[in-house]
Amino acid sequence: MTLRIYNFLGREKQEFVPLEEGRIGMYVCGPTVQDYAHLGHAKTYISFDVIVRYLRFSGYDVLYVQNITDVGHLLETGEDRILKKAQQLQAKPMAIVEHYMREYFADMDALGVRRPDISPRASAHIPEQIEMIQRLLEEGHAYEVNGNVYFDVTTAHDYGKLSNRRIEQQQAGAREAVRDEKRNPEDFALWKRAEPEHILRWNSPWGEGFPGWHIECSAMSRKYLGPTFDIHGGGIDNIYPHNENEIVQSECANHAEFARYWMLVGTLLVPDPIDGTPVKMSKSLGNFIRIRDALQQYRPEVLRMNALSVQYRNPVVYSDEAMQSMQAGWERLYGAARLVRQQMNTAPETDDGNAFLEVLDKTRAEFIEVMDDDFNTPKAIAALQELTREVNSLLNSDQTIGLSTLQAINTLYEELGGEVLGLIPAAEAEAGGDSRREAGLIELLIELRAKARAEKNYAEADRIRDRLQALGVVLEDRPDGTIWRVQ
RNA sequence: GGCGACGUGGCCAAGUGGUAAGGCAGGGGUCUGCAAAACCCUUAUCGCGGGUUCGAUUCCCGCCGUCGCCUCCA
Numbered sequence: 201m202t203l204r205i206y207n208f209l210g211r212e213k214q215e216f217v218p219l220e221e222g223r224i225g226m227y228v229c230g231p232t233v234q235d236y237a238h239l240g241h242a243k244t245y246i247s248f249d250v251i252v253r254y255l256r257f258s259g260y261d262v263l264y265v266q267n268i269t270d271v272g273h274l275l276e277t278g279e280d281r282i283l284k285k286a287q288q289l290q291a292k293p294m295a296i297v298e299h300y301m302r303e304y305f306a307d308m309d310a311l312g313v314r315r316p317d318i319s320p321r322a323s324a325h326i327p328e329q330i331e332m333i334q335r336l337l338e339e340g341h342a343y344e345v346n347g348n349v350y351f352d353v354t355t356a357h358d359y360g361k362l363s364n365r366r367i368e369q370q371q372a373g374a375r376e377a378v379r380d381e382k383r384n385p386e387d388f389a390l391w392k393r394a395e396p397e398h399i400l401r402w403n404s405p406w407g408e409g410f411p412g413w414h415i416e417c418s419a420m421s422r423k424y425l426g427p428t429f430d431i432h433g434g435g436i437d438n439i440y441p442h443n444e445n446e447i448v449q450s451e452c453a454n455h456a457e458f459a460r461y462w463m464l465v466g467t468l469l470v471p472d473p474i475d476g477t478p479v480k481m482s483k484s485l486g487n488f489i490r491i492r493d494a495l496q497q498y499r500p501e502v503l504r505m506n507a508l509s510v511q512y513r514n515p516v517v518y519s520d521e522a523m524q525s526m527q528a529g530w531e532r533l534y535g536a537a538r539l540v541r542q543q544m545n546t547a548p549e550t551d552d553g554n555a556f557l558e559v560l561d562k563t564r565a566e567f568i569e570v571m572d573d574d575f576n577t578p579k580a581i582a583a584l585q586e587l588t589r590e591v592n593s594l595l596n597s598d599q600t601i602g603l604s605t606l607q608a609i610n611t612l613y614e615e616l617g618g619e620v621l622g623l624i625p626a627a628e629a630e631a632g633g634d635s636r637r638e639a640g641l642i643e644l645l646i647e648l649r650a651k652a653r654a655e656k657n658y659a660e661a662d663r664i665r666d667r668l669q670a671l672g673v674v675l676e677d678r679p680d681g682t683i684w685r686v687q
Numbered sequence: 688g689g690c691g692a693c694g695u696g697g698c699c700a701a702g703u704g705g706u707a708a709g710g711c712a713g714g715g716g717u718c719u720g721c722a723a724a725a726c727c728c729u730u731a732u733c734g735c736g737g738g739u740u741c742g743a744u745u746c747c748c749g750c751c752g753u754c755g756c757c758u759c760c761a
Contacts, residue, residue: 211691231761244761281759364690365757413759435761440690442760466692467755477753482760509710510700514693515754525699525711532710535724570701578701582709592725596718658720665722676724683724 203258205431206513206574208439208462209362213574216461218430224255224262225429227421227459229438230319232269233300234282237307238488239503239518240481243468244435246507249313250621251433251463254571257620265424266316267417268304270297270323271400271410283399293400294323307491311500312622318424322416326402329411329419332453333390333404341452345381347393347407353386356448362462363440388445390415414445421446422454432459436513437480439464466515468507478517489518498523501623505530508577508621529585530623535685536588537613537624539595542683544606553601556594560612563587567616577621584617598679642673646682649675 203216218224228248231241248266255262270282286293305315322329333349336342341355353359360366389412394401401408421429427450434443443462450458469478470487481488494503505526510516563583570579591609594601610627617624645664652660665675672687 229761232759237761241761247761360690363756366690436692437756437760440756441758465761467761469754480755480760484758484760514700517699522699522711528712529710532725539724576701578710579708582701585709589726593727596725653720656720662721669723674723677719677722678724679718685724 203572204574205461205463207460208464209459214461218260219428219460222259222261224260224431225425226252226255226262226264226431226433227417227425227429228264228266228316228432229417229434229442230266230268230316231304232281233297233304234285235300235483236490236492237304238481238483238490239470239494240435240468240488241304242307242311242313242491242494242503243507243516244465245308245313246311246504246622247465247512248433248463250508250577251512251575253314253620253622254575257615258572263318263425264316265318265320265421267420268297268301268319268321269413269416270294270301270321271326271416280398280400283397286399297323310495311491311503320420320424322411322420323400325416325420325423326411328423329415330391330404332415332419332422332449333411335453336390336449339452341449342390343383344406347391347409348381348389349391349406349412350382350387351390351445351449351452352383353388353448354384356452359386359448360444362447363444365440365444386441388412388414388441390449414442415449417442417446418450418453418458421459422450427454427456427458429459431461431463433463433465435467436464437467463512465512466510469515469517471517471519478515481518494518498527499530501534501625502527502530504622505581508581508623510578512575512577533581533584533588533617534624536591536595537610537617538685539683540591540606540609540613541627543595543601544603544610546680547603547606548600549604550600550602551604552599553594553605556590556601556605557608559587559590560608564612564616567620571620580616580621581623584613584621584623587612642668642684646675646684650682 204213205216206213228245231237245266252262252264282293282296286296301321305319308315333342336351337344337349340352342349342351344350391404391406391411392409393407394409398410400410402410421432432443432446443464447458468481470481470489471477472479473487479485479487491503502523506518506523507516509526563586566583567580570576570583573579613624614626618626645668649661649664652658652664668675668684673684674687675682675684
């Protein structure tokens with residue numbers, strides 16, 4: 201069983217072979233912390249979260265690095281974005297980025313996205329960036345003009361190899377005013393001179409300024425993962441110019457191959473309010489939904505389900521309709537896992553139901569096979585859904601099921617659905633300590649209702665059920681008793 | 688205009704050179720005091736036109752359509 205990954209460099213599925221057996225160095229482009237994260241970020245980082253979780257599940261020792269961009273970049277108007285925000289809020293720029301960085305982590309935590317091993321900040325790696333720029337200057341790949349340093353793309357023979365853009369194809373100045381300072385329209389800034397009004401600025405050999413957008417990823421990935429590492433990830437919308445420029449400057453500065461496998465994830469789309477066509481969720485279009493706002497409406501697992509409902513390279517739509525479908529699908533999955541846990545409390549210590557272990561083995565094998573094939577999460581979820589049908593049938597049959605069988609089912613749900621996909625919450629997350637009293641009260645009411653039912657006092661029984669329903673507590677009568685859940 | 692991705696049942700979405708997973712929704716049924724939940728049954732020849740092939744949804748060409756990138760964006 202070998203892992204295969206679709207490598208954007210070369211555009212084909214390839215067998216994954218790490219540089220060092222059993223270990224993986226992985227870098228994923230992180231967010232610019234200038235505002236609250238939205239669902240587009242959620243899609244990308246949930247995708248990589250599951251990829252990293254699965255790699256670890258497969259036994260790899262993964263070092264996962266994801267940068268925090270906090271140095272600010274230029275708008276078309278020439279204003280610094282973070283500076284602009286700082287003026288609005290009358291606050292120091294570093295306080296702004298600190299704030300949004302913390303909120304970013306809070307949002308990701310809420311989504312069940314495990315934190316990267318290292319979250320290096322661009323502002324904390326200015327010397328490394330300057331050093332890399334100097335190397336590029338020495339090697340003749342860059343030139344300085346008036347305190348700005350640009351990379352000369354004509355000095356790299358393979359510029360454009362990731363995005364398949366060749367320099368001669370570009371329409372110079374088509375949508376961007378050609379700066380006279382640049383030798384070629386595709387040349388990009390490594391270092392920018394800070395105008396007097398810029399607060400975010402650092403000393404450099406070329407005067408006070410700030411780093412260009414792409415150099416931070418090159419400098420920080422090199423620092424923590426080395427000149428050559430296994431996997432580089434990001435959103436596909438950054439393939440050009442960001443990823444392309446990262447590659448060219450890193451390979452020219454390091455004289456070494458950069459990332460060996462490029463994994464780029466598809467975009468989150470949202471229906472256009474006018475005609476309903478799906479369009480990219482983005483800050484500039486103003487059609488974004490903050491993660492924290494979406495979490496008011498849907499559980500994190502349901503948001504994850506949506507992100508994982510397509511293969512990671514494909515785009516996915518976020519809409520009420522889609523989310524309701526995800527919600528229903530998730531509830532069936534989780535309902536079965538929860539029922540298994542509930543049955544464990546009363547199950548006999550027999551080995552009845554052991555024949556089911558075969559189904560579990562089959563599910564596990566299927567799950568691994570499809571995840572090994574470029575992380576096919578839709579198929580992996582399908583495997584769990586098929587398992588769920590079997591589990592429900594088993595639980596609804598009149599045969600008694602032994603504890604060991606239930607435990608085996610539960611373990612599989614927790615491993616594949618919980619540990620890898622993050623869709624099934626851990627058992628201990630179900631009933632917090634403060635809800636024990638509430639649970640006791642609900643169970644008391646269930647006892648009263650059971651008494652009423654035994655006396656065929658259905659009016660009273662239904663009244664209790666309806667009142668609880670109104671409070672969001674749903675009762676389900678099963679042959680062996682009534683169970684409840686919070687809606 | 689250039690580069691790239693995609694177009695599969697009512698909706699979403701896998702997938703394969705030999706007639707197509709899974710989910711959601713709808714309809715019918717079983718179970719239930721009634722519900723709820725669950726389970727069973729039920730709907731597709733894969734954008735259009737050519738070509739390659741014994742055979743294509745899957746490979747190639749063209750067309751149409753949608754999205755992304757080419758400017759800060761995950």
